[in-house]
Amino acid sequence: MAHEGADILHTHPHHHDAKGFVHAVEAASLARGLRLTPLRKEVLELIASEHKPIKAYDLLALLREKHGNAAPPTVYRALDFLLENGFIHKLESINAFVSCHHPDEAHQVPFLICDVCSSAQEVCDERVASLIEAQASAFGFRPQAQTLEVHGVCKRCLKT
Missing domain, CATH: 1.10.10.10 (Winged helix-like DNA-binding domain superfamily/Winged helix DNA-binding domain)
Known part of the structure; x- marks a missing residue:
């Protein structure tokens, strides 16, 4: 894609x-x-x-x-x-x-959520999770859970 x-x-x-x-x-x-x-x-x-x-x-x-x-x-x-x-x-x-x-590996991922059709796309890019972990570490913060959700409009809905 x-x-x-x-x-x-x-x-x-x-x-x-x-x-x-x-x-x-x-x-x-x-x-x-x-x-x-x-x-x-x-x-x-x-x-x-x-x-x-x-x-x-x-x-x-x-x-x-x-x-x-x-x-x-x-x-x-x-x-x-x-x-x-x-x-x-x-x-x-x-x-x-x-x-x-x-389902066979533990990971935290962000999602892109369409506010029009309610679809959700899992963004599989370890750099995003790593960046959040690094920033948390820089602040002396130890994350226990991570959910990043980005709302907007998906490509399919933008075309309609």
Whole structure:
């Protein structure tokens, strides 16, 4: 995906392969000795099948279509497990979840969030995380979590 400024920012396109993503999470869970229960896997599959961030209550509604008795705590426990293990990301500014493009490695990445269509693009460039870490270190600050969300309008929406 060539774009202006490609020599400055190194991103790579992600192909939306929900099944491949779920298989990668299953493999990572097995390798780490984690228990990916059927419900956790189902929540993961729902998130992976979306083409944009999804909110917890939308997940709950989808689960209730199949399991009429699904309750909010059940969804939140599954989300907590998936977040804690780096399989999904939470976009705090819109209170929604997206699958992680690299479920087998711990990392912090910024997101570009379109305010028109609600799409979110994970920016996979270690320099951004490294720069934030270096700045924090220069101030004697030890970060424990990092979420960088940039809001604007995506290329597709700019064309319309």
